[in-house]
Amino acid sequence: MHAYSMVVVLWIGITVVWVAGAMSAKQTVRRQSRESRRMQLLLTVAAYFLLFSPLLNIGILGWHVLPNTRTVHGVGLGIAVAG
Numbered sequence: 367m368h369a370y371s372m373v374v375v376l377w378i379g380i381t382v383v384w385v386a387g388a389m390s391a392k393q394t395v396r397r398q399s400r401e402s403r404r405m406q407l408l409l410t411v412a413a414y415f416l417l418f419s420p421l422l423n424i425g426i427l428g429w430h431v432l433p434n435t436r437t438v439h440g441v442g443l444g445i446a447v448a449g
Contacts, residue, residue, distance in 0.1 A: 369439035373446045 398406075416422055432438045 369436075369443040372443055376446055 416427060
């Protein structure tokens with residue numbers, strides 16, 4: 367299995383644990399306002415597209431800081447596992 371696939375599996379596992387915890391958590395007493403939540407969601411989606419969209423892989427956003435090697439993949443996997 368490639369390092370990328372392992373990281374995807376880790377994120378799926380984290381998501382499952384998070385959803386299970388959210389289902390059993392107490393209801394919140396105070397909530398975030400809708401406007402604040404929308405702005406947070408908008409910024410998160412924008413950040414996701416800046417990082418992962420191949421359409422925006424131009425200029426400085428397209429630069430690779432580290433080489434595409436097994437060693438770099440292994441170190442990235444180790445960091446993901448370490449949390």
